[in-house]
Amino acid sequence: MDIGVAPRGVFQSRAAAQVFTALLSRGPMSRVDLARHIGLSQAAITRAVRPLLDDRYVAEVPAQPDRDARDNLIGRPALALRVRAERAAFIGVKITEDEVFAVLTDLRAEISATRHAPLPARDAGAVLPVVATVTEELRGHLGRNQGRLRALGVSVSGDTDPVTGFVRSSSFLGWHDVPLAYLVQTATGVPTTLDNDVRALTVAEQMFGAGAGASSFVLVTVGAGIGCGIVVHDRVIAGAHGVAGELGHIPIMPEDGPQCGCGNRGCLEAIASDHAILRDVRRVTGDEGMTLGRCLALAHQGNTEVRAVYARAGHAIGLGIAAVANLVGPSRIILSGEGLAAYDLLEGQIRQVFAEHVFGAAADCELIVRPLPFDEWARGAAAIAIQRTMTSAA
Amino acid sequence: MDIGVAPRGVFQSRAAAQVFTALLSRGPMSRVDLARHIGLSQAAITRAVRPLLDDRYVAEVPAQPDRDARDNLIGRPALALRVRAERAAFIGVKITEDEVFAVLTDLRAEISATRHAPLPARDAGAVLPVVATVTEELRGHLGRNQGRLRALGVSVSGDTDPVTGFVRSSSFLGWHDVPLAYLVQTATGVPTTLDNDVRALTVAEQMFGAGAGASSFVLVTVGAGIGCGIVVHDRVIAGAHGVAGELGHIPIMPEDGPQCGCGNRGCLEAIASDHAILRDVRRVTGDEGMTLGRCLALAHQGNTEVRAVYARAGHAIGLGIAAVANLVGPSRIILSGEGLAAYDLLEGQIRQVFAEHVFGAAADCELIVRPLPFDEWARGAAAIAIQRTMTSAA
DNA sequence: GTTACTTTCTTGACATTCGCAAGAAAGTGC
DNA sequence: GCACTTTCTTGCGAATGTCAAGAAAGTAAC
Numbered sequence: 131m132d133i134g135v136a137p138r139g140v141f142q143s144r145a146a147a148q149v150f151t152a153l154l155s156r157g158p159m160s161r162v163d164l165a166r167h168i169g170l171s172q173a174a175i176t177r178a179v180r181p182l183l184d185d186r187y188v189a190e191v192p193a194q195p196d197r198d199a200r201d202n203l204i205g206r207p208a209l210a211l212r213v214r215a216e217r218a219a220f221i222g223v224k225i226t227e228d229e230v231f232a233v234l235t236d237l238r239a240e241i242s243a244t245r246h247a248p249l250p251a252r253d254a255g256a257v258l259p260v261v262a263t264v265t266e267e268l269r270g271h272l273g274r275n276q277g278r279l280r281a282l283g284v285s286v287s288g289d290t291d292p293v294t295g296f297v298r299s300s301s302f303l304g305w306h307d308v309p310l311a312y313l314v315q316t317a318t319g320v321p322t323t324l325d326n327d328v329r330a331l332t333v334a335e336q337m338f339g340a341g342a343g344a345s346s347f348v349l350v351t352v353g354a355g356i357g358c359g360i361v362v363h364d365r366v367i368a369g370a371h372g373v374a375g376e377l378g379h380i381p382i383m384p385e386d387g388p389q390c391g392c393g394n395r396g397c398l399e400a401i402a403s404d405h406a407i408l409r410d411v412r413r414v415t416g417d418e419g420m421t422l423g424r425c426l427a428l429a430h431q432g433n434t435e436v437r438a439v440y441a442r443a444g445h446a447i448g449l450g451i452a453a454v455a456n457l458v459g460p461s462r463i464i465l466s467g468e469g470l471a472a473y474d475l476l477e478g479q480i481r482q483v484f485a486e487h488v489f490g491a492a493a494d495c496e497l498i499v500r501p502l503p504f505d506e507w508a509r510g511a512a513a514i515a516i517q518r519t520m521t522s523a524a
Numbered sequence: 525m526d527i528g529v530a531p532r533g534v535f536q537s538r539a540a541a542q543v544f545t546a547l548l549s550r551g552p553m554s555r556v557d558l559a560r561h562i563g564l565s566q567a568a569i570t571r572a573v574r575p576l577l578d579d580r581y582v583a584e585v586p587a588q589p590d591r592d593a594r595d596n597l598i599g600r601p602a603l604a605l606r607v608r609a610e611r612a613a614f615i616g617v618k619i620t621e622d623e624v625f626a627v628l629t630d631l632r633a634e635i636s637a638t639r640h641a642p643l644p645a646r647d648a649g650a651v652l653p654v655v656a657t658v659t660e661e662l663r664g665h666l667g668r669n670q671g672r673l674r675a676l677g678v679s680v681s682g683d684t685d686p687v688t689g690f691v692r693s694s695s696f697l698g699w700h701d702v703p704l705a706y707l708v709q710t711a712t713g714v715p716t717t718l719d720n721d722v723r724a725l726t727v728a729e730q731m732f733g734a735g736a737g738a739s740s741f742v743l744v745t746v747g748a749g750i751g752c753g754i755v756v757h758d759r760v761i762a763g764a765h766g767v768a769g770e771l772g773h774i775p776i777m778p779e780d781g782p783q784c785g786c787g788n789r790g791c792l793e794a795i796a797s798d799h800a801i802l803r804d805v806r807r808v809t810g811d812e813g814m815t816l817g818r819c820l821a822l823a824h825q826g827n828t829e830v831r832a833v834y835a836r837a838g839h840a841i842g843l844g845i846a847a848v849a850n851l852v853g854p855s856r857i858i859l860s861g862e863g864l865a866a867y868d869l870l871e872g873q874i875r876q877v878f879a880e881h882v883f884g885a886a887a888d889c890e891l892i893v894r895p896l897p898f899d900e901w902a903r904g905a906a907a908i909a910i911q912r913t914m915t916s917a918a
Numbered sequence: 919g920t921t922a923c924t925t926t927c928t929t930g931a932c933a934t935t936c937g938c939a940a941g942a943a944a945g946t947g948c
Numbered sequence: 949g950c951a952c953t954t955t956c957t958t959g960c961g962a963a964t965g966t967c968a969a970g971a972a973a974g975t976a977a978c
Binding site: 935946 | 950951952953954955957960965968969970971
Binding site for chain 1: 683738739740752754756757759761762763764765766767768769770771773774775778786788843846847848850851852853854855880881883884885886888889
């Protein structure tokens, strides 16, 4: 029932917020293009843009050359509007089970500094000082032409409530009902937003990445777990009860598949996560000291049994994304992961199985592979903070 | 990019359309309740309601007794507003491979007359006269206190384009690029809208059925095929390329499952559709003359092998809806089907397997079983016509 | 019965926002 | 310098919505 509510964020009018969002995710544009794009008249755009110029959130740039048609040379040259990305700074923090990744970004979520720090323990008492420290360090990197630090976004895996800022439960961290946003805010003094890590990454891709411009797309992350963010009708699906995109736990081999941490057999995550691959390679090689890095090396050396493990994983992922594609019919699927080194081993299988099992016109969806290292996850948290601060009613 | 466009349908203002829609799907309400519900001020509601009263689309009714609290006795009694369902009439037509089902309905999609007619052949030339005939017969049932016939909705299975009114392809009917809406409109003289049959049924459930009030839900239909309509963010997912909700073709037993018509192995539809069940029962009984009715009878008599066939189908459906639930996290799942007689055989397995494989809080979603006979499918087509006519910009 | 009280509904004044249309601005091409 | 084209701006009116005051319609108490 959000018809009529105008998400305006820090801006005076809803139109201004729309203009700003369009410029953020689609890049510099003239007022005419903005009008076409947003569906308002040029007059409305002119009026909406003025306060953005006054507040120095956007600037006019002469024009883009626009190499193709020379049509563009006749008539009054357009002035493009671009976001002044340096106008504000944000920090994004992704908390994993053993490490904290933090980035300092501008308004466009471009990273200007990064910090990693190991976690001595997983409880909130141990995590908070680390977050406070990296925040303080990143703050030190703020130049004087870099706008003040506006907000901080934190993301963790698990069930989070973005509204109250509580981590309802996070199995990786072993947390239950932790008021993380409040704790981080008091520890750092920076206004803090919290969200699920995959949702944050999805929002980042939607605003600034491969999802920009698509009203529906799916982001799949393969790594320690298997995550999935689904955007439909221009919004991330949140799930009526806070759970959605659990691609990792759809049944792929429910009869005879490996045991999953959730209690079932044959979940995608039990077949294709890093942990599952490591487990299977240890089994086929009999080497209990096996590491992920050596798994990769063996596969690249041509070890048939190890390659078969990766093939099975790729097969399972292909089935999983075919299921998503058949159900939601996205315009794009973005495949990404923390451990990107294995892509060459997985991609062939994934694409082939996907192509086999996707139905009808759903096959027209693009399959994009986009390795997203851990810093990108922290960037996702920053994107959440940007979105919440700049374009959401609060 | 539909921000800002105001779907107003036949009404003057967007607010009026919102009021009408709320009254349609949530039943009679006072102006105060409407204001709370829609998120407008009472003043705005008063103004929006007046033309609806003038045009006799809604009427004031004294009040509902509201049995619970006696709080409601103090203060000025509220006047409830109800839709005058008899104000307009609609016809819904569902075309299957061998029969046409048609219903005459009022504004609330309540059925006042039905017609079935067999199809002599499947080509459009054979279907159109039948549609024209049943339409004319239903028109004859229009009483003089029943408002004039406003629109007609047709639904078929397959890939349809609601905007142009073309059936892009329908494998059941063997049609490709048939301008069905135009053809029906010229054959009957009634403004016609076309949509996919499952999407139509989903809209009907959303407006008038078990999906009313839920901003996300999933409708699963089991029968000749396996269909699925997904509502997220208050809208049916359409799919970027026109395909979505293809639950029937998600891989359940891709390794060793039965062959599906789509070319793959182990699609849900190849395991749990009527046809698949019939095929399997024929195999285990060795009786090639087996019919669906006798399958049911055998199962009810306790035939272990036949019951196992149904159990496998229920198992597969349970896995399928668990996959949907894990991905989109709906607040409800409505299980329905053309052939409802088998529910008692399937439901136990479905619920058990679903409960096993649904992840975390996604398990909080309600699982509602709602047999929907064929007339309800025709009603769905009428609901599409109602929605398109009354509440959509066009 | 009259009066106090509570809630619903209505109405007038005002604010916001947008589109339309006219025109100002800023180029190219001749 | 002039014709032309496209972009941007501005004045005005229409639509829509909120706020606040008050009218309306009942119950409850005296």
